[in-house]
Amino acid sequence: MEKDADGFYSPIADSAAPKEDDKAQPAPNSELIKSTFEVSVTLADQQGDPNSPLYSAKTFEELGLHQDLLKGIYDMGFSKPSKIQERALPLLLANPPTNMIGQSQSGTGKTAAFVLTMLSRVDFTKNKPQALCLAPSRELARQIMSVVVAMGKFTSVQTEYAIKDNLARDSGPVTAHIIVGTPGTMSDLMRKRIIDVSEIKVFVLDEADNMLDQDGLGDQTLRVKNMLPRDHPVQILLFSATFPDHVRSFASKFAPGANKIELKKEELSISGIRQFYMDCKNEDDKYDILVRLYALLTVGQSIIFCQHKHTADRISARMSAEGHKVASLHGAKDPAERDSIIDNFRDGREKVLITTNVIARGIDILQVNMVVNYDLPLMYERNSGGGGPGGAFDKPDIETYIHRIGRTGRFGRRGISINFVHDKRTWQQMDQIEKATGRKIMRIETNDIDEMEQKMKEALK
């Protein structure tokens, strides 16, 4: 079976496929919630709470960073390290270099830990690639690059992208120190020797469980690793908020002898994200409820996740036709369009983004205070007996759920997630998610608009 650009197997019927009578009907305005509250983006002082993943007993100065990098960190407005930064950085920067498997909840600052390591290990006098970083989407690669550039502002770091359409096929060898990209393009450029790997010292996988998963990007990532030099050690860093059991042992082989920072199952999701569900009557009702939520979705910014790109396109086309301003983003759009959509959303020019799992991981936009799982994230289960030949998308994808809701509640902020459930199957799937994450998912009435607004107000306080 072929996987599409969003990493899904494609020949699965979209349960929310358009129906003949599905033509856009303007939603009565009376149904729209009038938003009467402001978003309070209060950054609770969790950096002083020893139980918080943002807590640290140390300062950045104590972590052994170069003066130029400290300047970059403070210039970004960071004052104290988070727990993962405090614990990981001394291990990451120690000599001889040791591999690392680092796990920490979404939005707790893993990026800074690996970016500071790359910047610390580069010899700026040599114009050759010395650190490679892979991410599962171009959007995340671009975001990581912005952190490299910001943290390296007071160094002479040179950077380059290994993402689709960035380098011409006949480009000369890349002389940049740090290259950030997606695995397919990275391996392509390495094979063509546009990227010379002879001086590579650090190899980072962000969203490592996804990058190593054989049902995901595993093959492409392995191809990159197999092209790395063998005449000197390369420090391998794997970071993610999740490391499911089936990836964990492979991760240990991929990064042998790694220092490990791990989370317990009950620590996986963030307490600042309040989780809700709405009991929808059927597929069509999901759409109507989303439209009714529109005013709340635009109080801050929100991301609506669908299982399929055609669902994302269909909902956004219908909402736009009804006069609501929304954008849609998925892997079938061309790279330039993807860049402009995410940039518009990042800059707040768009408030509602309807998307697929393509941006479920890593994307850090602090103003996002609401995530809607229009469709719950599902994984392909072979031989589940639930439909297609040999398997079906029946099982909830717990890791993707944790990453999706983690697009809100970043670095101590508050956020809301809402799951739409509409039949017995989706109920059961949500029940499994609740059990696996150990966090209560509260009901919100769909027909009591005041209650809906009140609950959200409280959750964001």
Ligand SMILES: Nc1ncnc2c1ncn2[C@@H]1O[C@H](COP(=O)(O)OP(=O)(O)OP(=O)(O)O)[C@@H](O)[C@H]1O
């Ligand atoms: N020490 C710090 N002080 C203040 N803000 C920080 C600090 N470290 C990171 N941040 C900010 O916190 C936010 C989340 O960080 P980051 O994107 O690295 O999270 P993450 O752990 O990689 O999350 P995810 O698992 O979702 O990828 C970013 O906006 C980042 O700038």
